[in-house]
Amino acid sequence: MVIFSASQKSEFSGDTQIWESLKQAIASSSGFQRWELERPMDKEQLQDVGIDYRVRRYLRETLETLAY
Template structure:
């Protein structure tokens, strides 16, 4: 029972984080937020986890998505995996 409660609680925290993250990157207000997102995006896209994930995408799928969208999709899928 406690594992189910812990998993549910963790799931809700991850979902809450994801929604907050989506809101912050979809409408950055100060320039500082934009520079933080740019640095974060560069660090994520250079990571081995991202590189492995991207290598599993088909070439046309990778070509059709811009770097922002690829990183957002990677983060969403990673957080969804962690939630379960």
């Protein structure tokens, strides 16, 4: 089990705020929107999979493509 000190918790809080802002910026980008159009999901899948997962998947696939 990992125990975090108060200073570490506040650092993670800042990271969370940065990730939320970054995630929203990525989700509103034309590249992300085009990527989603190329990978249609039915409404049930969209309800099951949140924006956090979709942005992470987009970033992972983009980096894999660049690395290839």
